[in-house]
Amino acid sequence: MKEYDTIIIGSGLGWLSAWALLSKKWQRILVLEKHYIAWGYATNFKRKDYEFDVALHQIWAWSYWFKNILKKAWVYDKLEFIKHKYLYESIYPDFTIKVENWNWRKFRDDLITLFPEEKSWIKKWFFILRYTWMQIKLWDFTNKYKIFFPFVMIFAPILIPFLAFGWQIKIQDLLKYCTKNKKLQKAFMELLGYYWDDYNLSASTYLIPSYWFYFDWWYWVKWWWQAVSNAFIEVIKQNSWEVLINYEVEEIIIENDLAIWVKTKKWEFYAKNIICNASPFILYEKLLANWSWSKNELEKLNKFEIWMSLSSAYIWINTLVENLNKNFEKSYIVNFNKDESKENLFWFTITTYEDNSWIPIWKSVITVVFFDKYETRENLSKEEYKAKKLEKIEELTYKLENIFPEIRKHIEVFELGTPKTMERYTSNKYWAIYGFSQKASKLWNYGNETSIKNLFLSSAWCFWWGFEWVIRAWNEVVKNIKK
Ligand SMILES: Cc1cc2nc3c(=O)[nH]c(=O)nc-3n(C[C@H](O)[C@H](O)[C@H](O)COP(=O)(O)OP(=O)(O)OC[C@H]3O[C@@H](n4cnc5c(N)ncnc54)[C@H](O)[C@@H]3O)c2cc1C
Known part of the structure; x- marks a missing residue:
């Protein structure tokens, strides 16, 4: 062993940073x-000669920490990064908005042009985002210089209101306080697509990433996320650590309240920490x-709501997207809100606008993502599941045809x-x-520790x-790991 x-x-x-630390x-x-491949959701997959990125679309919080983590782990120099021109484009029933990468001022001004009567509320919304950021900075500072902790806590309602109380407030309540204009609310809430389009989300859960979204650069990794994975594996192997x-x-296996070893089909491995x-x-x-306590832990887990689920359609077409529709020039993510219902909301990424180095230059890749319910597919027989999938593919092709006329005949x-x-x-x-779930009323953070010390x-x-x-x-886990 x-x-x-x-x-x-x-x-x-996450293990990339864990490993680095x-x-x-x-x-x-x-x-x-x-x-058979590392990286969980953040990986690529192949179908015959066609390769796709499974999940992650963008890297955010770039300047704040992500870049540093990659540097710390010696993989930064092995990768190439592409800066998006546009953050996203949103298509609503009666207006469209195209947001540039780290150009929140233009976004704010475009909103003012679209909703001139709401000017002061638009300005307030951007103030709220910046105020959130100031709170994060202050919190980071307090964590570093603990002496200030009591002072910050006493004045928490003024200094860190969103961090202290925003978790229990629904984003829809904060929004109602800002503006009653439903269209503007939608435009403010564009990131909600990442959160099941759920207005019950906690205000802090929404505001913190929103700051990074608009006030930091977004990047794309050349050769997709698998490139990051491969870079890590290369470094890990050079240092003789193992990835099986x-x-x-x-x-x-637990002995004397400690996790002692793990069993796989082929081998058993011993470790001080797992x-x-x-x-x-x-x-x-x-x-x-x-283990005797597992039942209790499962009971605890089952009390909490499991969050959203998605389906993703990965499409190769044998022509350039601009040949089908010129409007999306350089748009990377397009949120399609034409129909107000959540069931019909979807967004697509034109992957090859950012990086076409892995595909013949006359072809394109589009990935469509939409909310999907796991239960709808849970109890289907193999044939029913297959039929449902084909039905969905047809439905999506039809929707895409409305955006990209003639796409059907180009799909490979x-x-x-x-x-x-x-x-x-x-x-x-x-x-x-x-x-x-990260809803205000259900917010739950399971944490990293278990009742087994190691x-x-x-x-x-x-x-x-x-x-x-x-x-x-x-990173939190690593802090607790002792040699
Ligand atoms: C379509 C899609 C789009 C997304 N877009 C974004 C985005 O734009 N921005 C963003 O921040 N996030 C996005 N996400 C979410 C993000 O990908 C995930 O939150 C994150 O990658 C989860 O990482 P994880 O480490 O928790 O685990 P996972 O990726 O779930 O990895 C867990 C790993 O454990 C392995 N495993 C499980 N059981 C065992 C076992 N018994 N023995 C050995 N190995 C085991 C699994 O095979 C897997 O590799 C997206 C996800 C999807 C699917």
């Missing part, structure tokens, strides 16, 4: 991944099924990844890409959703 300082179960996004502690690390793919962990990147459901339902490949597909690949329950959790289920927060969650 081989011995390590730390074993990481699953190779989802653990390596500073000179740890011997082993990563065990059940899939096709190694599904089947059990964690970090579980797989979801807490996998941990307690499967890996610790024989149309792959649909449903919640079920994603669950199959990552084992995440209900393909919950963001873990637990067993930690780290994934989108633990801290907050999305890739920066997954990375941040890992």
Whole structure:
């Protein structure tokens, strides 16, 4: 049985930073991944000769920390980054807005042009975003210089109101206070597509990322996210740490209240610390099924709402998008809000506008993402599931035809990844890409610690959703790991 300082179960996004930080502690690390490729959702996949990026579209909070994490982990120089010209384009029933990368002033002025009577509220909204940022900065400062902590806490209602209380306030209540104009509310809430279009979301959950969205650069990694993954693996291998793919962990053995070793089909591995990147459901339902406290932990988990699920359509076409519709010049993400209902809301990315180095120059890739309910596919027979998928593909092709006339005859490949597909690949329950709900009334942060001292959790289920927060969650874990 081989011995390590730390074993990481699953190779989802966050372990890159964990690895970088653990390596500073000179740890011997082993990563065990059940899939045949590392990186969880943040990876590429191939269908015949066609390659697609599964999930992540953009890198944000670039200046704030992401760049530094990549540098710290020695992978920054191995990668190429492309700056988006536009952040997104939104198409509403009666207006369209195109937002430039880190040009919030232009966005604000465009909104004022569209809604002149709302000028002062628009200005206030941007003030709120900046005020959120000041609070984050102050909080970071207080964490660094703890002596100021009591002062900041006493004046919390003035100094950090959103950080202290915004978690319990619904974003729709804050919005109503700002403007009653429904169209403007929509334009303010454009990021809500990332959050199940749910106006019950906690105000802080919305405002904090919104600041980064408009007030920092957004980037795209050349050769997609798999390039980041490969860069990490290269560095890890150079340093003789190990990543074993096709190694599904089947059990964690607990002895004297400590996690001692893990079992896979082929081998068993011993470690002083274990970090579980797989979801807490996998941990307690499967890996610790024989541990006496698992039942209690599962009861706790089941009380909380699991959040949203998506489907993604990956489409290669044998022509350039501009040949079908010139309007989307350089638009990377397009939010399509023509129909007000949530069921019909979708957004698409024209991937090849940003990077076409991996595809013949006369072809394009479009990825369409839309909310989807896991339950709709849960109990279907194989044939029913297949039929439902074909139905959805037809429906989406029809919708796309309204935007890109004649797209149908140019489609070379149309792959649909449903919640079920994603669950199959990552084992995440209900393909919950963001873990637990972040609604104001339901807000829940599972945290990284378990009642087993040397067993930690780290994934989108633990801290907050999305890739920066997954990375941040890992950093929290690493702080607790001792040599
Ligand atoms: C279509 C789509 C679009 C998205 N867009 C964005 C975006 O624009 N911005 C953003 O911030 N986020 C986005 N996300 C969300 C983001 O991808 C996820 O929140 C994040 O990647 C989750 O990472 P994770 O580390 O929690 O785990 P996961 O990616 O779920 O990885 C868990 C890993 O554990 C492995 N595993 C499970 N069980 C075992 C076992 N028993 N043994 C060994 N290994 C195991 C799995 O195979 C998997 O590799 C998107 C997600 C999707 C699907």
